[in-house]
Amino acid sequence: MPNAVQSSTRRTCEACLLAAGLLALPLAGGPALADLPATAAQMKRSVVAVGTYMAVRQTQKQPRGTGFVVAPNHVVTNAHVVPRKLDEGRRETVAVYRPGADNRTEMRPAKLVAADREHDLALLRFEGGSLPAVTLGRTADIREGQWAAFTGYPLLGALGLYSATHRAVVAALAPIAAPVGSGRELTPEMIKRLSAPFKILQLDATAYPGNSGSPVYDVDSGRVIGVINSVYVKRTRESAIKDPSGISYAIPVDHVRALMSKAGLR
Structure with a gap:
């Protein structure tokens, strides 16, 4: 009975791989690990x-x-x-x-x-009928080095309503107020930020003007962890470091939760 022997051998090998941590299983309650196409389609x-x-x-x-x-x-x-x-x-x-x-x-x-x-x-x-809502994550659960993605309309004037998805790593959770060499480098906006600093997400991906407002989400769970913001953040940080390519910023999701609570939404 070669088929039975082969089946038994295969099950034994799979058990060994699982024990060694080399065979990944899908996460419970969510899409398969790193299943970005499925998560992006839902988003x-x-x-x-x-x-x-x-x-x-x-x-x-x-x-x-x-x-x-x-x-x-x-x-x-x-x-x-x-x-x-x-x-x-x-x-x-x-x-x-x-x-x-x-x-x-x-x-x-x-x-x-x-x-x-x-x-x-x-x-x-x-106005009009409802659309599917996203699931919001929490800032406390964000980890530097985790995979994320954002979906939006990067070039509305050139491409129109054709959404695009970009994959990124959360490179850092950094203060919005960047350090400067001397007081002469401070702008009024930077001084304002220094009085009430908050952390932002730094992503190793390029966002375009139309991406402003795009959801940043965890690749595996699809939970939104931030909101892409280039114009606002760059006015503060990029005065100190001149427009690096391949870096984007996002506002952490807890500020979205606070805004919704202010409006009486859960």
Whole structure:
């Protein structure tokens, strides 16, 4: 009975490999280890573009960045993606966009619910049916060296609503206020940050302007651990180190939780 012998031998070998830690099993309650394609596909359902809409404008739809659904009809993005002042006379509104059927763009009007300017975060409520919400992680669980990914719309002007996923390592959890050589190098914004510093995630991947507001998530579990932010953070840190390539920053997820709590969301 060669088949029975082979089957028994195979089971014995697998048991040996498991004992030696050389045969990995999928994590319970989540996708298989490092199954980024499956995790990214799930995340894409919750990612939207954020911008404005004006019926009388030559280009009616103007997406400016990325956002992601955190609760029924609620999206988180960077505060700098949402204009502080809208042209009410011309009926300009905040809007979220997502790919629709037949290569059309689906637009949904939205309103600003709450903002955290200190951490450059905004919470929007959009009209229409609900979209799948992400699962939020906790900053305390983030580890330097862990694999992460972010999904968003990096080049909205050139590529349109075609999301892209980038893989990265969490290189560091570092203070937002970078050290300087002398007081003459300090800017007003840097002084403000020094008075109330907080940690940011440093990622070894390149984010583009349209990625502002993109969710950063753990590759294995899909839990969101941060929000991509390039403009806000770079104004503070990159004055000391001149635009390094391949480095991006993200606001830790606990600040998202605080903003949602402020708005009465769980």
